[in-house]
Amino acid sequence: DVKVTQSSRYLVKRTGEKVFLECVQDMDHENMFWYRQDPGLGLRLIYFSYDVKMKEKGDIPEGYSVSREKKERFSLILESASTNQTSMYLCASSDDQETQYFGPGTRLLVL
């Protein structure tokens, strides 16, 4: 079974802090994704990566950056957290792009 893990289930940060969300997959997948999930909006793609050191912007990249130094790990960075970044963050990976496997999510609260 594919396993996608995220470093934290819950996180509380203050406005202006730099925040790192980590995601690790154990299936040697090429593709990894970061989404945020908000009520009534479904999932929106922030960034994705098709290979190590490669990254592509999704629909809502503003205020975020990513890092993929190793194939199994994809990090989402909030350079200066703001209250409107309070959300659920979901990481996913896939080998064929069509079918994505998700991590448990990180619920981030920015105060």
Add this chain to the structure above:
Amino acid sequence: AQTVTQSQPEMSVQEAETVTLSCTYDTSESDYYLFWYKQPPSRQMILVIRQEAYKQQNATENRFSVNFQKAAKSFSLKISDSQLGDAAMYFCAYWGGDMRFGAGTRLTVKP
């Protein structure tokens, strides 16, 4: 841009009965994939069922089946013999180069 619409924010079903969740999408592509994902209260998103647009036959996975109407751009999920463990958020998703999610339908199962 492709959009995915789930018109039912909430649905309720009696245990052992059948429920159908609606999904429509908008695309000009002829080749794409459609998915239903389930997100239980523990938040790990799980793939329920996947449909390839070029396949006429509706996908089924045990108690879960879809009614794929390509011309109508409709992709509904039928859950038969509903169980308490089916209670979750259900997301419809479209992949035609990138993944698009609907806003979700919260399904409640009454004992």
